[in-house]
Amino acid sequence: MHTLWDDRFALRTDSIGSSAIRELLKLTSLPDVISFAGGLPAPELFPIERFKEAAQVVLTEMGERALQYGTTEGYQPLREMIAYNASKYGIQISADNVLITSGSQQALDLLGKIFINRGDRVLVESPTYLGALQAWNAYGVKYVTIPFDENGMQTELLESRLRTGLKFIYVLPNFQNPTGVTLSRERRMQLVEMANAYGVPIVEDDPYGQLRYEGEHLPPVVVLDDEIRAKEVPIYSGNVIYTSTFSKILAPGLRMAWVVAPTDVIRKLVQAKQGCDLNSSTFNQYLVYEVANSPWMKTHINAIRETYKVRRDVMLKALEEYMPEGVHWTRPIGGLFLWVTLPESLDTSTIFKSAVEAKVAFVPGGSFHPLGGGENTMRLNFSCMKPELIVEGIKRLAEVVKNNL
Secondary structure (H helix, E strand, C coil), X not given: CCCXXXXXXXXXXXXXXXXXXXXXXXXXXXXXXXXXXXXXXXXXXXXXXXXXXXXXXXXXXXXXHHCCCCCCCCCHHHHHHHHHHHHCCCCCCCHHHEEEEXXXXXXXXXXXHHHCCCCCEEEEECCCCHHHHHHHHCCCCXXXXXXXXXXXXXXXXXXXXXXXXXXXXXXXXXXXXXXXXXXXXXXXXHHHHHHHHHCCCEEEECCCCCCECCCCCCCCHHHHHHHHHCCCCCCCCCCEEEEEECXXXXXXXXXXXXXXXXXXXXXXXXXXXXXXXXXXXXXXXXXXXXXXXXXXXXXXXXXXXXHHHHHHHHHHHHHHHHCCCCCEECCCCECCEEEEECCCCCCHHHHHHHHHHCCEECEEHHHHCCCCCCCCEEEEECCCCCHHHHHHHHHHHHHHHHHHC
């Protein structure tokens, strides 16, 4: 229904829509629904006691500072810790290359604000992270897409896209959301080399990088890019902007994430952030630093990996046991998600209603494709549900699929 307010909104709001996932979560919060829809960490793994202890320390020893406004760049010791940890992977950065943001979603929005003019082209995988699409749609972006396979973005198709005049390339190389696939080392190197050759920046989104359950660690794209020019430039000034978050390894309610970028980019992001929220929660930054800057953190991350690996394995086994022929899925080696492809005759947005009636939920895959497609796909999350609920949920979902074949 048209209202008086509809004529008052800015034109850019025409391209802003509600998050399909956030809307679905309203339905999946109903009693007895086994939800594979959200990308939620397991709440029983939140280090509540550690946070209690840290809050006591922060309030007792530095309460006046922790409850005050802070610098837009972020709490200096936290930024230094992030820079130090990054140096373990081989990238030479300082705190000046780090900006603290209110969740990685804010980082994506700020990047859109400082880079995207209306009509600019951005390359994304198809499917890709829905939150990035939602962040950038308001800026009038035009998407150029590239498909994936079991080794991630098909970089052999990259050159033709690079010739279209891209503003930047967006990639989630580790356990991609929504597919769960990982970009191979060979393709990471090809991506870096081709982006440099065409002068196109890369935005590397890495929220799940520490949640690897098998196989060897692969260097981040930002590290591979830095190796190209390390002999010439002592401090990072490369072609990759890197984002990550504490949401998946501590708690999403803190809304704490960070950006690593050349100092010129950080300065512009700081200016954009000042107009947004002045600074991310000072208290939460102090709190995160107290908890994360501890040898205990390694033990905690290992516990998360062990728990999620078991849940991934349970879901994969249940899919093998209950899904009918003609249904296929990815086999992630980390992260929170896997991607299911049904026969082309099925539309997951249509069968979603039947699934909720059967008390099981997922995210239909079409939302993750910026140019359309993927109607016969779905994203499943395995991190939040306990093993026995995963098995029961997959049984229910498989029955729904069979009834719609």
